[in-house]
Amino acid sequence: MSEATTQAVGAQAGHLYQPYLVTVSEIIDETPDTRTLRLKFQDPEVAQSFDFKAGQFGEYSMFGWGESTFCIASPPTRKGYIECSFKASGKVTSALREANVGDTIGFRGPYGNYFPIDEWKGKNILFVAGGIGLAPVRCVIWNVLDRRDEFGDVTIVYGARSVGDLVYKRELEEWAARDDVNLVTTVDPGGETPEWTGKVGFVTPTVEEAAPSAENAVAVICGPPIVIKLTLPALTNMGFSDDAIYTTLENRMKCGVGKCGRCNVGSVYVCKDGPVFTAAAMKALPAEF
Amino acid sequence: MTELQDLAHKLLDEGTVQVVIGWEDSRRGARPVTITDAEDASRLIFDSRCVHNLATYLNPRRSQVRALGKPAVVVKGCDTKAVAALLRESQFERDEVVLIGVRCGGVVKDPTSDGVLTEETTAPRCVACDVREPRLADYIVGEAQPEPPQNTSLDDMVAKLDAMTPDERLEFWTAQMEKCTRCYACRQACAICTCDRCVVDKTVPQWIERAPHARGNFSWHLIRALHHAGRCVECGECERACPAGIPLMLLNRKVQQIVAESFDFTATDDLDAVQPIGDFLADDHEDFIV
Amino acid sequence: MSANAFISNEQLAGLVAAVVASGTRVIAPVTADDGTATYSPINSLAEATLNGALPNPSLKAHFLPPTETLMSWRQHGSDIEIGSPPDSFAPQLVLGARPCDAAAMDIVDSVMNWDYKDELWNARRDATTVISLACPGIDDSCFCTAVGLGPDSSRGADVLLVAVDDGYLAEFATERGAAFLADNAQFFSAAADTAVAQADESRAAARSAVEANLNVDTKRIEQWVGDHFDDEFWLTLGPRCNGCGACAFVCPTCHCFDIADEQSGVGTGVRRRSWDTCQSNVFTVHASGHNPRGDQNARYRQRINHKFYIYPSKFGDALCTGCGRCIRACPAGQDLVEILQTIDGMAANEQEGVA
Numbered sequence: 001m002s003e004a005t006t007q008a009v010g011a012q013a014g015h016l017y018q019p020y021l022v023t024v025s026e027i028i029d030e031t032p033d034t035r036t037l038r039l040k041f042q043d044p045e046v047a048q049s050f051d052f053k054a055g056q057f058g059e060y061s062m063f064g065w066g067e068s069t070f071c072i073a074s075p076p077t078r079k080g081y082i083e084c085s086f087k088a089s090g091k092v093t094s095a096l097r098e099a100n101v102g103d104t105i106g107f108r109g110p111y112g113n114y115f116p117i118d119e120w121k122g123k124n125i126l127f128v129a130g131g132i133g134l135a136p137v138r139c140v141i142w143n144v145l146d147r148r149d150e151f152g153d154v155t156i157v158y159g160a161r162s163v164g165d166l167v168y169k170r171e172l173e174e175w176a177a178r179d180d181v182n183l184v185t186t187v188d189p190g191g192e193t194p195e196w197t198g199k200v201g202f203v204t205p206t207v208e209e210a211a212p213s214a215e216n217a218v219a220v221i222c223g224p225p226i227v228i229k230l231t232l233p234a235l236t237n238m239g240f241s242d243d244a245i246y247t248t249l250e251n252r253m254k255c256g257v258g259k260c261g262r263c264n265v266g267s268v269y270v271c272k273d274g275p276v277f278t279a280a281a282m283k284a285l286p287a288e289f
Numbered sequence: 290m291t292e293l294q295d296l297a298h299k300l301l302d303e304g305t306v307q308v309v310i311g312w313e314d315s316r317r318g319a320r321p322v323t324i325t326d327a328e329d330a331s332r333l334i335f336d337s338r339c340v341h342n343l344a345t346y347l348n349p350r351r352s353q354v355r356a357l358g359k360p361a362v363v364v365k366g367c368d369t370k371a372v373a374a375l376l377r378e379s380q381f382e383r384d385e386v387v388l389i390g391v392r393c394g395g396v397v398k399d400p401t402s403d404g405v406l407t408e409e410t411t412a413p414r415c416v417a418c419d420v421r422e423p424r425l426a427d428y429i430v431g432e433a434q435p436e437p438p439q440n441t442s443l444d445d446m447v448a449k450l451d452a453m454t455p456d457e458r459l460e461f462w463t464a465q466m467e468k469c470t471r472c473y474a475c476r477q478a479c480a481i482c483t484c485d486r487c488v489v490d491k492t493v494p495q496w497i498e499r500a501p502h503a504r505g506n507f508s509w510h511l512i513r514a515l516h517h518a519g520r521c522v523e524c525g526e527c528e529r530a531c532p533a534g535i536p537l538m539l540l541n542r543k544v545q546q547i548v549a550e551s552f553d554f555t556a557t558d559d560l561d562a563v564q565p566i567g568d569f570l571a572d573d574h575e576d577f578i579v
Numbered sequence: 580m581s582a583n584a585f586i587s588n589e590q591l592a593g594l595v596a597a598v599v600a601s602g603t604r605v606i607a608p609v610t611a612d613d614g615t616a617t618y619s620p621i622n623s624l625a626e627a628t629l630n631g632a633l634p635n636p637s638l639k640a641h642f643l644p645p646t647e648t649l650m651s652w653r654q655h656g657s658d659i660e661i662g663s664p665p666d667s668f669a670p671q672l673v674l675g676a677r678p679c680d681a682a683a684m685d686i687v688d689s690v691m692n693w694d695y696k697d698e699l700w701n702a703r704r705d706a707t708t709v710i711s712l713a714c715p716g717i718d719d720s721c722f723c724t725a726v727g728l729g730p731d732s733s734r735g736a737d738v739l740l741v742a743v744d745d746g747y748l749a750e751f752a753t754e755r756g757a758a759f760l761a762d763n764a765q766f767f768s769a770a771a772d773t774a775v776a777q778a779d780e781s782r783a784a785a786r787s788a789v790e791a792n793l794n795v796d797t798k799r800i801e802q803w804v805g806d807h808f809d810d811e812f813w814l815t816l817g818p819r820c821n822g823c824g825a826c827a828f829v830c831p832t833c834h835c836f837d838i839a840d841e842q843s844g845v846g847t848g849v850r851r852r853s854w855d856t857c858q859s860n861v862f863t864v865h866a867s868g869h870n871p872r873g874d875q876n877a878r879y880r881q882r883i884n885h886k887f888y889i890y891p892s893k894f895g896d897a898l899c900t901g902c903g904r905c906i907r908a909c910p911a912g913q914d915l916v917e918i919l920q921t922i923d924g925m926a927a928n929e930q931e932g933v934a
Contacts, residue, residue: 353875
């Protein structure tokens with residue numbers, strides 16, 4: 001277990017399994033199959049005081065359909081709302097996709113541990129993400145950008161299968177426009193459109209090409225298993241130690257509070273000891289995730 | 290070594306099969322075993338405690354058994370009916386498994402008991418056994434055995450339920466359904482529950498409520514019984530597996546009785562038999578699926 | 580706090596009658612005509628069979644029911660009104676709990692209060708006074724002594740009764756137990772030395788009987804299991820296993836659950852939690868279809884891992900009270916006594932440097 005990531009016990013709406021009521025205030029279709037919901041707490045006191053740390057997750061529910069686990073995709077520096085991004089792949093996510101602006105859904109959280117951003121002060125940060133893996137990373141990217149002075153160079157390498165699969169396109173534009181961020185976007189060969197001005201190539205070689213220095217730096221990576229599998233050794237080659245690489249592990253979670261027994265990887269409970277792990281901690285886990 | 294052990298040893302030694310699925314003795318009676326080493330063939334036994342339907346280990350959802358390689362499975366005559374059902378439904382090919390048939394004199398319901406066969410202890414499935422000789426098997430071992438005592442308690446109870454009024458039957462079954470905790474031991478023990486994703490595990494849509502209240506449990510058990518119409522070989526393993534003691538065979542027996550009356554079909558080891566619900570024939574005398 | 584007192588059979592019947600009359604529910608083992616037993620409400624001591632058949636389900640069903648409502652809701656247009664579950668439950672008394680069942684509740688308390696407090700579990704625990712009855716041991720599947728408990732353990736009990744001539748010796752194990760004595764002192768009298776001696780003897784005999792079934796070092800089992808995730812030993816357990824939940828559901832310490840919504844009408848419904856099991860093939864499956872525990876070898880390994888390595892490493896107790904129900908319930912003949920014996924043997928060999 002990494003000593004760098006610690007866990008905050010979340011506030012509760014009432015009973016442990018009782019969700020906060022949140023209203024869908026905005027719907028953004030990132031891609032044809034990925035949707036972001038912006039959610040506002042109905043209780044004004046909760047709206048005022050709700051706080052979390054980048055990397056934490058929640059249980060989002062459509063009443064009558066059930067709960068689903070997503071990271072909180074918006075940064076803690078933006079108050080008054082939280083966001084989640086998901087693909088409609090099962091019963092609950094399909095139901096959530098049917099929610100309209102103004103509808104009430106449920107939210108339990110924040111659960112889990114978080115990226116230890118305070119420990120990264122003064123360091124350079126490399127963010128690497130693939131596909132929808134940008135969702136949990138986006139939260140910590142904004143957290144860092146909202147506190148920009150505290151950190152060194154910020155490099156973001158983000159790739160997806162095709163231009164259509166890139167998520168948070170409007171934010172990619174914002175990041176590209178900033179001169180205090182080095183953003184490199186790429187799509188897989190064959191995924192480019194005639195208008196595409198970014199790179200063409202898989203995420204791993206794109207990271208190697210960008211080659212930010214590992215000196216006084218940390219890396220945050222999230223994406224499909226294949227991206228992680230290929231990029232981790234590349235980061236190691238670039239000089240990042242396993243303690244300086246952070247990722248977020250999504251396992252099947254249900255209660256979110258360490259009781260239902262579903263999410264453990266060996267003796268590590270992803271909902272309590274994770275979902276944020278250093279590469280070192282992840283490599284120490286048994287092959288059960 | 291016995292005939293069975295010798296045969297298993299030979300099949301493993303020669304590489305004809307990579308695993309023999311049979312029974313062994315244990316601290317608590319007879320139980321299934323997977324033997325992958327020819328030297329372990331001497332562990333194999335067969336006696337009246339060997340009630341388990343080992344055909345269930347051929348069920349394709351048991352990926353960790355498949356991973357052991359080509360199997361030989363020791364089967365009683367009744368178990369071969371389950372193998373035949375799986376073959377008729379194309380769950381695997383006939384040449385992918387070796388069947389070692391054992392001549393059986395009846396089995397007791399409780400494999401942890403001393404195995405003495407009486408009208409009370411003998412499994413109901415042994416009533417009017419028509420597969421004393423496990424014809425489907427590639428090899429048949431063991432001596433011919435006397436016919437077992439007949440335990441007619443199952444048919445007696447089915448008749449008793451038939452004689453009840455619907456209200457009385459509902460009261461009987463509600464009490465049983467309140468005992469079920471949805472462990473799915475019935476499903477998991479069953480040789481012919483072969484669905485990759487069981488209907489109760491499907492969530493889009495949620496066909497069957499998953500919560501173990503009586504209402505949800507009724508849905509589960511009645512639908513499972515219906516899914517087994519014309520497929521169930523009445524081995525009774527579901528009822529034996531149930532930790533709550535629910536008399537599931539009363540449901541399955543009744544459904545198979547109806548199938549027998551309506552379609553003149555009973556569980557069989559005949560590979561060419563036409564299954565009333567599962568098979569479609571162009572000249573079916575019904576002009577719709579029911 | 581083990582003040583010894585005596586309660587005769589008649590006095591116990593009187594105590595039960597008094598508690599029932601006061602409106603408190605009394606739960607005890609009740610044997611049905613077919614010989615099976617359940618922990619069920621009784622109105623008089625005569626309805627109970629103390630130290631008869633081992634009840635199924637275990638006492639767990641009274642603290643974590645097979646299905647339980649976490650909340651309800653009612654929809655009004657786009658708005659939702661949430662209904663909460665009870666904050667507390669009516670006081671109840673369990674009489675004649677097996678020590679393995681009582682200890683199980685104490686063990687599960689740890690995970691139910693691990694950072695987050697599970698209010699429903701705690702509320703049921705708070706409402707319940709547990710009177711255990713020392714057990715003579717049942718059969719060769721009992722192994723409570725091997726996991727640090729025993730047929731006369733008072734763990735998880737407020738009062739422990741030990742059968743003696745004409746009645747029971749009563750040991751008051753907790754403050755709540757002491758309060759129970761104070762409230763019902765008229766039913767108890769001083770214990771005679773002969774009764775105490777008789778109780779000591781029967782307790783020792785029961786312990787010997789159970790110890791004979793299994794004697795292992797759970798600490799080195801914990802170590803071995805934690806260190807040997809990839810051992811081929813796990814490949815020998817999965818093939819026999821049916822992958823059902825019989826072992827988990829009869830187990831007094833297994834507590835894994837699923838959470839699912841159920842519509843109960845138009846715009847109304849409940850969110851329930853129901854018993855679930857790591858042995859189910861869909862327990863860990865992801866929306867993508869990826870399954871970290873894709874076969875029964877991995878799933879059965881998880882069962883042993885959780886009970887004998889993960890839970891002890893986090894909370895100090897094995898997630899097992901040695902009641903033996905899993906062994907008796909398994910239709911495929913999985914035998915935890917044998918498994919623990921084998922692991923302990925391998926662990927011992929390792930300790931002694933034998934290959």
